[in-house]
Amino acid sequence: MKRIFLTMIILLTGFYVSLAQSESSIETIQKFSKFYKDQQIDSAFTLFSPKVQAALKIEGTKQLFAQIKSQLGEIVRSRAIGTPVNEIQEYRLTFERPLIDLALMINNKLIVGILQKAVEKDKGDIADLESPDNFTVNNSFGALYGTLVIPNKQTEKIPVVIFISGSGPTDRNMNQGNLIRTNSFLLLANSLAANGIASLRYDKRGVGKSEGALKSNNIELNDYVNDAELFIKKLKADSRFSKIIILGHSEGSTIGILTAKKTKVNALISLCGPSSDLGTILRKQLKTLPDSNYTIASKILDTLQTGKLIHQKISSPTLVALFNPVVQPYLISSMKYQPSIELKKLTIPIFILGGTEDQQIGIENTERLAKSNPKSQLLLIKGMNHVLKSTTGKTTESYTNPDLPLHGGLVSSITKFINNLPNN
Numbered sequence: 001m002k003r004i005f006l007t008m009i010i011l012l013t014g015f016y017v018s019l020a021q022s023e024s025s026i027e028t029i030q031k032f033s034k035f036y037k038d039q040q041i042d043s044a045f046t047l048f049s050p051k052v053q054a055a056l057k058i059e060g061t062k063q064l065f066a067q068i069k070s071q072l073g074e075i076v077r078s079r080a081i082g083t084p085v086n087e088i089q090e091y092r093l094t095f096e097r098p099l100i101d102l103a104l105m106i107n108n109k110l111i112v113g114i115l116q117k118a119v120e121k122d123k124g125d126i127a128d129l130e131s132p133d134n135f136t137v138n139n140s141f142g143a144l145y146g147t148l149v150i151p152n153k154q155t156e157k158i159p160v161v162i163f164i165s166g167s168g169p170t171d172r173n174m175n176q177g178n179l180i181r182t183n184s185f186l187l188l189a190n191s192l193a194a195n196g197i198a199s200l201r202y203d204k205r206g207v208g209k210s211e212g213a214l215k216s217n218n219i220e221l222n223d224y225v226n227d228a229e230l231f232i233k234k235l236k237a238d239s240r241f242s243k244i245i246i247l248g249h250s251e252g253s254t255i256g257i258l259t260a261k262k263t264k265v266n267a268l269i270s271l272c273g274p275s276s277d278l279g280t281i282l283r284k285q286l287k288t289l290p291d292s293n294y295t296i297a298s299k300i301l302d303t304l305q306t307g308k309l310i311h312q313k314i315s316s317p318t319l320v321a322l323f324n325p326v327v328q329p330y331l332i333s334s335m336k337y338q339p340s341i342e343l344k345k346l347t348i349p350i351f352i353l354g355g356t357e358d359q360q361i362g363i364e365n366t367e368r369l370a371k372s373n374p375k376s377q378l379l380l381i382k383g384m385n386h387v388l389k390s391t392t393g394k395t396t397e398s399y400t401n402p403d404l405p406l407h408g409g410l411v412s413s414i415t416k417f418i419n420n421l422p423n424n
Contacts, residue, residue: 025080025089025091025106025109026080027109028047028104028106028109028110028111029078029091029104029106031043031044031047032044032047032104032111033075033078033093035047036065036068036069036074036075037074037075039065041058041061041062041065042058044061044065045058045061047109047110047111048061048110048111049107049110049111049112051112052111052112052113054313055313055314055320055324056317056320057315059315059317060315060317060320063317064317068095068102071097071099072095072096072097072098072099072100073095073096073097074095074096075093075094075095076094076095076096077093077094078091078092078093078094079091079092080092081103087107087108088105088106088107088112089105089106089107090103090104090105090106091103091104091106092117094119098119098178099119099177099178099179100116100117100118100119100177100178100179101116101117101118101119101177102114102115102116102117103115103116103117116169117169117177118169118171118175118176118177118178118179118207118208119177119178126183126186126402127173127175127183127186127402130147130186130190131147131172131173131186131201132147133145133146133147133209134146134147134148135147135148135200135202135231135234137227137230137231137233137234138213138230139205139213139223139226139227139230141205141212141213141214142205142210142212142213142214143209143210143212143213144202144203144204144205144210144213144227144230144231145172145202145203145208145209145210146172146200146201146202146203146231147172147189147200147201147202148160148198148199148200149189149190149192149193149198149199149200149201150193150198150240151193151194151195151196151197151198152193154198154240157239157240157241157242158196158197158198158240158241158242159197159198159241159242159243159244159245159266159418159421160197160198160199160200160235160238160240160241160243160244160245161192161197161198161199161200161245161246161247161269161414161418162199162200162201162202162228162231162232162235162244162245162246162247163185163188163189163199163200163201163202163247163248163249163252164224164228164246164247164248164249164252164253164255164256164259165185165201165204165207165249165250165252166249166250166251166252167250167251169206169207169208170204170207171203171204171207171208172185172186172201172202172203172208173185173186173201174186174249174387174388175402180387180399180400181399181400181401181402182387182388182389182398182399182402182404183402184249184387184388184389184406185201185249186201187405187406188388188406188410188411188414189201191406191411192411192414192415195411195415197415197418198240198241200231200235202231204224204227205219205223205224205227206219213227218329219329219330220329220330220332220333220334221254221255221258221330221333221334221336221337222258222333224255225255225258225259225262228246228255228256228259229259229262229263232244232246232259232263232265233263242423243266243267243418243421244265244266245265245266245267245268245269245418245421246259246260246265246267246268246269247268247269247271247414248268248269248270248271248273249271249272249273249388250271250272250273250274250360250361250386251273251274252271252273253270253271253272253273253274253339253369254273254274254334254337254339254342256268256269256270256273257270257273257339257342257343257346258337258342260346260348261342261345261346265348266348266349266421267348267349267350267351267417267418267421268346268348268349268350268351269350269351269353269414269417270343270350270351270352270353270369271353271354271388272353272354272355272358272360272361272366272386272388273339273352273361273366273369274339274361274365274369275338275339275340275365275366275368275369275372276338276339276340276365276368277334277335277336277337277338277339278331278334278335279301279304279305279331279335280338282297282301282322283297283298283301286298289318293316293318293319296314296316296319297319297322297323300314300319300323301335304323304328304331304332304335305332305335307332309325309328309329309332310323310325310328339369339372340368340369340371340372341372343369343372343373343376344372344373346373347375349375349377349417349421349422350373350375350376350377351376351377351379351413351414351417352366352369352370352376352377352378352379353366353379353380353381353410353413353414354366354367354379354380354381354384355380355381355382355383355384355385355386355388355407356380356381356382356383356384357383357384357385357391357392358384358385358386359385359386360386361386363380366378366380367380377417379413381407381409381410381413382409383407384407384409384410385398387399388406388407388410389404389405389406389407390404390405390406390407390408
């Protein structure tokens with residue numbers, strides 16, 4: 001899913017879920033807030049750990065502060081989150097323009113990491129009110145929270161669709177804090193329920209209510225596959241359901257394909273899913289960089305695609321954020337898989353949907369994915385964009401206005417596919 005990125009660095013030695021605060025951490029956060037307000041970049045730089053300083057450098061820190069201030073404005077609030085774990089305390093910063101929050105990770109008075117976090121939503125938010133945590137599983141690190149929607153007046157077994165979200169901190173409703181507000185999965189779940197089809201959508205590990213179910217410095221694509229498998233196992237044990245269908249959006253399509261290889265399901269639906277591996281996708285996206293940065297990025301991708309980590313110093317803050325050591329294992333694991341090749345191995349019914357206005361994936365990608373498995377059904381919905389809304393051109397309103405409805409042709413197409421599936 002398209003995201004608005006801040007150039008920032010994530011350098012952590014462990015994860016955290018925490019409640020009390022230490023005096024030393026308070027002192028650090030107070031200094032950081034003052035230096036940020038007064039634009040004392042050199043002073044703020046001294047608050048970073050040696051590892052962060054080596055990776056970001058003073059020039060990168062200046063660019064980072066300028067970018068944050070231009071997009072978010074001044075800091076209006078800071079607060080401790082939880083109790084320290086492994087001596088790391090998280091502090092959350094809220095800004096004048098609440099597009100995102102920033103989390104500062106503090107250890108021994110030094111900032112060891114900066115993370116982008118979704119803004120905490122109002123308690124009256126419709127997405128929260130209609131997303132009860134009524135279906136949970138546990139992975140090795142904590143609970144994964146989901147919302148199961150059952151049609152009214154259910155009298156017999158019905159099919160259930162498990163939704164898998166796309167890349168980044170995309171939650172169960174296809175939102176990313178205040179940055180991206182679509183409610184597309186929420187709308188789709190309610191629409192399917194109106195047509196007699198149940199659904200389960202959930203927050204991925206590290207996202208939303210499932211924020212704690214993550215080991216930050218060792219995440220790989222297959223971790224998401226394993227989590228999806230946990231939910232499917234629980235659905236299989238529920239006697240209310242006749243069929244289980246995986247529905248993956250964007251990167252969630254790739255996760256769904258890999259999950260369908262590991263565990264038996266009745267069908268797969270790919271919404272706006274890529275046909276190429278992550279390395280190929282990144283090369284295409286990074287072509288907008290200056291030639292010097294693109295050359296460096298291309299060489300880094302070459303190395304990562306061999307399965308080797310990068311230890312060289314990177315001068316560009318943009319590339320530091322993309323290729324920092326924490327995310328490299330995830331990039332390597334994702335580059336191993338080409339969705340079109342993996343889809344070819346499936347024998348279950350497959351429905352590939354894309355939109356003619358999808359600026360992130362594109363029609364050619366959707367068609368290429370469908371062609372990889374001759375048994376696939378393909379549908380290109382005219383006027384539908386990447387977040388499943390009706391649009392023309394490159395308007396971004398559908399990414400920020402959750403009140404916009406889904407494209408009119410989406411629900412009927414999915415419903416028809418599911419209703420035509422063979423009985424077990």
